Amino acid sequence: MFLRIRTALAFLILLIASIPALAQPSPVWNAADIKLQLKKLDTLGSVLYLAAHPDDENTRLLAFLAKEKLYRTGYLSLTRGDGGQNLVGNEQSELLGLIRTQELLAARRIDGAEQFFTRAQDFGFSKNPAETFTIWDKKKILGDVVWMIRKFQPDVIICRFPADSRAGHGHHTASAMLAAEAFTAAADPKQYPEQLKYVQPWKTKRLLWNTFNFGNTNTISEDQFKEDVGTYNYLLGKGYGEIAAESRSQHKSQGFGVPAGRGSSMEYFQTIKGDAPRHELLDDVNTSWSRVAGGAAIGKMVDKAIQSYRMEDPGASVPALLEIRKAIQALPEGYWRNQKLKETEQLIYACAGVWAEAYSTSPSVVPGYSMEATVQLINRGHVPVNLRKVDLPGKSDAIGARELAYNKFNSISHTLTVPAETKISQPYWLSESHPLGTYEIPDPLQVGNPENVPPLVARIHLEIGGQEFLLQRPLQYKYTDPVKGELYEPLVIAPPVVANLNNQVYIFTSNQPQTVPVKISAMADGVTGNVHLKLPAGFAVKESSLPFKLEKKGDELELRFSIQPKAAATTNQVDTFTVVMDCNGKAYTQSIQHIRYDHIPLITLFPEASARLVTVDLKHNGNKLGYIPGAGDLVAASLRQVGYDVTELSEKEIMGNLLAQYDAIIVGVRAYNTNPRMKYWQSHLMDYVSKGGTLLVQYNVNNPLVTQDLGPYPFSLSRDRVTDEKAAVTFLQSDSPVLHYPNEISAADFNDWVQERGLYFPVNIDKAYQKLFSMNDKGESPLDGSTIVAQYGKGRYVYTGLAFFRELPAGVPGAYRLFVNLISVKQH
Numbered sequence: 001m002f003l004r005i006r007t008a009l010a011f012l013i014l015l016i017a018s019i020p021a022l023a024q025p026s027p028v029w030n031a032a033d034i035k036l037q038l039k040k041l042d043t044l045g046s047v048l049y050l051a052a053h054p055d056d057e058n059t060r061l062l063a064f065l066a067k068e069k070l071y072r073t074g075y076l077s078l079t080r081g082d083g084g085q086n087l088v089g090n091e092q093s094e095l096l097g098l099i100r101t102q103e104l105l106a107a108r109r110i111d112g113a114e115q116f117f118t119r120a121q122d123f124g125f126s127k128n129p130a131e132t133f134t135i136w137d138k139k140k141i142l143g144d145v146v147w148m149i150r151k152f153q154p155d156v157i158i159c160r161f162p163a164d165s166r167a168g169h170g171h172h173t174a175s176a177m178l179a180a181e182a183f184t185a186a187a188d189p190k191q192y193p194e195q196l197k198y199v200q201p202w203k204t205k206r207l208l209w210n211t212f213n214f215g216n217t218n219t220i221s222e223d224q225f226k227e228d229v230g231t232y233n234y235l236l237g238k239g240y241g242e243i244a245a246e247s248r249s250q251h252k253s254q255g256f257g258v259p260a261g262r263g264s265s266m267e268y269f270q271t272i273k274g275d276a277p278r279h280e281l282l283d284d285v286n287t288s289w290s291r292v293a294g295g296a297a298i299g300k301m302v303d304k305a306i307q308s309y310r311m312e313d314p315g316a317s318v319p320a321l322l323e324i325r326k327a328i329q330a331l332p333e334g335y336w337r338n339q340k341l342k343e344t345e346q347l348i349y350a351c352a353g354v355w356a357e358a359y360s361t362s363p364s365v366v367p368g369y370s371m372e373a374t375v376q377l378i379n380r381g382h383v384p385v386n387l388r389k390v391d392l393p394g395k396s397d398a399i400g401a402r403e404l405a406y407n408k409f410n411s412i413s414h415t416l417t418v419p420a421e422t423k424i425s426q427p428y429w430l431s432e433s434h435p436l437g438t439y440e441i442p443d444p445l446q447v448g449n450p451e452n453v454p455p456l457v458a459r460i461h462l463e464i465g466g467q468e469f470l471l472q473r474p475l476q477y478k479y480t481d482p483v484k485g486e487l488y489e490p491l492v493i494a495p496p497v498v499a500n501l502n503n504q505v506y507i508f509t510s511n512q513p514q515t516v517p518v519k520i521s522a523m524a525d526g527v528t529g530n531v532h533l534k535l536p537a538g539f540a541v542k543e544s545s546l547p548f549k550l551e552k553k554g555d556e557l558e559l560r561f562s563i564q565p566k567a568a569a570t571t572n573q574v575d576t577f578t579v580v581m582d583c584n585g586k587a588y589t590q591s592i593q594h595i596r597y598d599h600i601p602l603i604t605l606f607p608e609a610s611a612r613l614v615t616v617d618l619k620h621n622g623n624k625l626g627y628i629p630g631a632g633d634l635v636a637a638s639l640r641q642v643g644y645d646v647t648e649l650s651e652k653e654i655m656g657n658l659l660a661q662y663d664a665i666i667v668g669v670r671a672y673n674t675n676p677r678m679k680y681w682q683s684h685l686m687d688y689v690s691k692g693g694t695l696l697v698q699y700n701v702n703n704p705l706v707t708q709d710l711g712p713y714p715f716s717l718s719r720d721r722v723t724d725e726k727a728a729v730t731f732l733q734s735d736s737p738v739l740h741y742p743n744e745i746s747a748a749d750f751n752d753w754v755q756e757r758g759l760y761f762p763v764n765i766d767k768a769y770q771k772l773f774s775m776n777d778k779g780e781s782p783l784d785g786s787t788i789v790a791q792y793g794k795g796r797y798v799y800t801g802l803a804f805f806r807e808l809p810a811g812v813p814g815a816y817r818l819f820v821n822l823i824s825v826k827q828h
Contacts, residue, residue, distance in 0.1 A: 036067065654685070
């Protein structure tokens with residue numbers, strides 16, 4: 001009985017994984033795709049690639065394994081890349097992780113591998129695994145890797161990195177260490193025994209390290225096992241270097257567009273555990289149907305189906321595939337039985353010409369409210385297909401039986417009530433608050449999934465060749481854009497009402513009140529209620545509660561609250577307030593946020609409608625600032641919060657020498673990496689400084705730079721950084737004016753910083769610069785290049801590698817005080 005429950009649950013997990021990804025049209029294979037998938041049906045082998053971040057994966061190798069060797073191939077990224085920088089927008093942290101998740105899924109749709117994650121959060125650069133494991137919950141994350149090995153059952157695991165300093169990043173090293181531990185633990189039933197309700201212990205054949213030659217680190221040698229992955233696939237019309245480039249170029253938030261590679265390309269491997277391969281990666285692994293008890297005969301049936309396949313008439317293969325399906329169903333429950341059954345059914349749909357989708361004409365729906373659902377089907381082949389019924393959420397047999405006549409389009413609409421228990425569209429790993437480094441995931445069956453399981457699914461019951469099939473399609477939002485044509489987006493499950501704030505941080509430099517607008521939006525018809533603010537101690541609000549009444553879905557109303565500190569801002573304080581909406585007898589606290597880029601599906605989430613309240617003893621000199629945007633940050637918006645008038649500078653102002661009107665000019669992060677115009681603007685910016693202006697340049701990476709001349713005097717950029725946000729800071733120039741005006745800066749101003757102190761510090765610094773601070777991570781030598789200041793002509797130039805782009809949006813009081821000092825000049 002226990003075995004039946006366990007295998008049924010495992011099959012359920014497999015079925016859920018077979019539902020097409022959200023915001024994608026229903027899958028369509030051409031005749032060459034079908035031929036490739038038929039060959040894959042004959043291959044029973046699997047490989048799991050494991051590393052730390054989005055972009056760590058070897059896309060050429062993944063494509064080769066998935067589409068040439070035809071193994072089931074997966075990439076397990078420990079993190080979602082939450083701690084990196086964003087070259088396409090200003091999203092940071094968890095929001096950046098959402099973008100990079102979708103970029104990874106786009107990459108996998110190209111290279112043919114599957115994508116998985118653990119609950120580890122990318123908290124930024126880590127210098128060693130000891131530091132990494134002080135922030136990651138190692139036991140939980142190791143358990144996630146064990147879970148994925150037991151669930152995916154790889155014959156071979158491949159690491160991207162070694163378990164030592166050559167990995168170059170603490171997360172990288174940690175990923176290799178976890179892989180080695182999980183390799184052993186996954187086979188041990190005493191390790192993580194709670195998982196055995198759903199999966200079985202799994203012994204992987206070998207663990208390999210995919211060695212590399214990156215930059216100055218060459219770990220390959222000719223005595224290592226190697227394989228040429230640069231071959232050409234005629235069915236695809238591409239080589240694996242070309243596919244790899246398309247896949248890797250999906251990492252657009254990291255600026256990883258790469259040229260296509262063509263021709264021979266060797267990959268090298270070092271054996272970490274298990275027997276070393278001699279001829280191929282899956283040496284001594286039976287990848288034929290004979291590895292499954294009773295499967296040898298099925299292998300012969302598949303071989304025959306491949307030989308008789310006619311690309312001009314795929315439908316002729318349906319009878320053979322139906323017999324193969326029947327034979328697979330007769331096998332005992334097991335991993336390959338379920339995997340190959342799914343593959344066979346997809347082949348039958350493709351060969352028979354069955355196309356189906358389910359959608360809503362509304363982008364969002366609310367649990368307990370009605371919605372219009374449309375199911376569309378067509379039989380584009382000559383194989384008889386009968387529709388038995390369609391089950392929609394909350395409606396069994398919503399659409400009745402009919403024959404799907406050849407090439408006759410069927411579009412059937414139905415009104416249904418969204419089940420009240422349907423969860424809103426919040427990414428499952430963000431549904432709970434979590435400590436730094438590790439997401440909280442209450443449902444163990446969610447672990448590993450790249451995104452939420454679709455909450456609303458149409459279950460389409462078909463009959464083909466006398467056999468019954470269940471075809472599942474998630475309900476999506478489909479619409480037509482006048483420029484882009486037919487588009488799909490994930491169908492959003494929303495609360496009935498949401499609240500949005502203009503800012504995520506409200507800065508109080510005195511005890512004067514601030515008006516806080518709250519925009520209330522209806523996600524359904526006829527929502528009424530009251531709104532109040534849940535405030536922390538030390539703050540008061542004039543309005544105890546305000547009513548709202550919104551008649552139609554989409555209606556909006558702005559309510560204004562007046563918040564005031566109870567005392568003057570003589571000390572720094574950071575706290576949070578929340579908007580609470582009482583509606584339909586329930587209290588709702590969600591806002592709505594969209595992340596929209598052309599290269600990924602629309603991302604919608606419902607974070608709490610809250611913002612930080614920050615009291616800071618802050619004075620500032622000057623008012624009008626110019627800002628040159630970099631690679632996406634929220635510094636300009638943060639400075640507006642404390643009363644500055646901030647203008648984004650244009651080519652006309654910079655090249656037209658119209659800069660004298662600004663009290664200071666600030667250059668955004670990585671501007672010298674991403675904006676080619678900086679090369680031509682630089683002389684104008686230096687001229688502005690020499691005539692009395694103040695210029696502050698925020699961090700850039702050391703390569704590539706559009707110009708090496710970042711300041712008026714020489715310095716260069718290193719990869720030096722201080723990753724410990726609590727690292728002690730020594731003041732090197734205690735008498736420097738920037739530490740005393742307009743705010744007295746002390747060590748306390750470095751309290752409560754987030755993620756890191758700074759990165760890519762200057763080195764080889766000319767003596768004309770003052771070095772303000774010294775700091776270092778534990779066990780390392782002090783670094784004195786975090787912030788440098790120089791007088792140039794009548795003005796001041798500042799270069800800082802301190803992470804103000806993280807600190808100011810997070811509302812860190814001391815960071816505001818220091819930043820304001822750096823851009824303020826005392827008038828004599």
